[in-house]
Amino acid sequence: MHDLTYGDVERAAARIDGRTRPVTVAPAGSGAGGSRGRVWLALEFLQHTGSFKARGAWNFLAAHREAGTLPGAGVTIASGGNAGLACAWAAQQQGLPATVFLPASAPQVKVARLRGYGADVRLAGTEYAEALAACEEFTRTTGALASHAYDHPLIAAGAGTLLDEIRARVPGLDTVVVAVGGGGLFAGVATAARQHGIRTVAVEPAGSRALHAALEAGRVVDVTVDSVAADALGARRVSETALTAARRPGVTSVLVPDEAITGARTALWDEHRIVVEPAGSTALAALMPGGPYVPEPGETVAVILCGANTDPSDLVHDT
Template sequence: MQQLSYGDIKAAADRIVGRIRPVALSRVDPGAIRTAHPDPLDEGPQKPCEVWLALEHMQHTGSFKARGAQNFLAAHREAGTLPDAGVTIASGGNAGLACAWAAQQQGVRATVFLPETAPPVKVARLRKYNADVRLVGAEYAEALGACENFAGATGALASHAYDHPLIAAGAGTLLEEIRQQIPGLDTVVVAVGGGGLFAGVATAAQHHGVRVVAVEPENCRALNAALEAGEPVDVPVDSIAADSLGARRTSGMALHAAQQDRVHSVLVPDSDIIKARQALWDHRRIAVEHAAATGLAALLAEPRYDTRWNALPQPGDPFVPCRSYRPGNGERVAVILCGANTDLSSLTNQDELQ
């Protein structure tokens, strides 16, 4: 299994500087996020938590994936391993868009495989980045098989949506930028799908002593299930956020990062994800995909625990998940909003976040 180091993230930051948009931060209104009950043994002054939204949905192509895609191609160009056949990927989602965009920036060919059922709007966006779009089969697995065959036959460089150290390292640069803008950052909250963003962010956070709250939909719990089993395992996928967080299996890199200290697993129901996404729109006019609202959902939800384990989370048992996260006294928290590729027609006016 390929591992990720903090040095990989620093190298990625040097490669992609000037090629990606530095993340912008927006502070949440005081009192909007409730803190945990104060420790009766803590005699110090009580302070409200400080929460910032990391607006990574404003990144090129509408998601953090642009960071990893740029790092992946730039590293191969540096090493002289970027073939004439260019790069190929099977993904009609954020990873495919980022790969096509980064290839255009690097002046190389991108061949993107999608199932024939892919929405025309995604196909059009990919072609806007000059990608060679190949529609194959009715399911993603068929498109992936065609992509692998294409790479083998042409020598094209095969990319991956999340399970590659260069991809994860690029994503990890986000934590470096957040820390530069929030001195004394205590906690970063990140939504988890396959684990590329989480692996990068958690590796950087471990280096700096920052707590990581890994949030997954309760019915897309690939990382949490891997922590429970001690190895990556296949899980069912059934969530409103499955289009971005619906990996059936997490990466080994993500599991390794999650097994380190100061990582907390949180599972949230779809109902809380929907409310958090709506709240961002109603009160800030921020339009994000459901995956991007998943982290915030953990902070807005009522404190509760998953009764399947009949126990509260204990140190050394990170797979026993909370169903919410409450910041402590004076805790400084950043919540990553990771993507904006969404259907705006699904947003209506409701009041959830004051």
């Protein structure tokens, strides 16, 4: 296992410079911990493809290009979600073929968007596991470079570049709050935060607690997944890299119920006219009234809103 370092994040930052959108921050107001601390929202959902994953996808391909290990068959991934979109986007931008495997049940809107990024979309089976098996077979037979949604040091390091951008915009940052699925974003952000003495709060849905369960068991374990945010935070197991990062000083792991995630998502719309997917509001749910993380008086906190690939129709209450 590769132990992720701050040097990995710095190298990723150099590769993605000018290729990804620098993060924008905005004050949260008094609704989410703001009455005690100074809470900022990191609007990473404004990133290319609508999520932070564009950072890791670009870093992954650029690093392989540097090393001369990009095959003519291009890159492949099994993912109809944010990782697949980011992989297809980065490949298109770098002039590489991308083959994305999805279960046949995948929504047509995702298929269309992937094709819009130039991807060769292959439908295989009815579940993600079958699409993954088809992707693995494609890798074996064609020599295509296999990417991963989160469990790769280049992917995690790319995601970690977000922390230094937030630091540059939020002077005196004490704490960063981040949602956890498979752990790529968390591992990268926590590694960079530790370098600067910044605390990290890892937030998971109570019904999708791969990191929390791994910390309790002392090893990576499989969990059942049942959460409103499972489409993006539904990893059955967290990466070893994320577990290593979570065991270090300065990291706190908390759980939030689905009702808090939905409430935070609605509050972002009602108070800021910000539309995010449930995974994008999961970090903020930890700071909502009654949530598990309460900033200390004067504490400066940044909450990462990580993605916005969602149907906003259920958020619009007024006409």
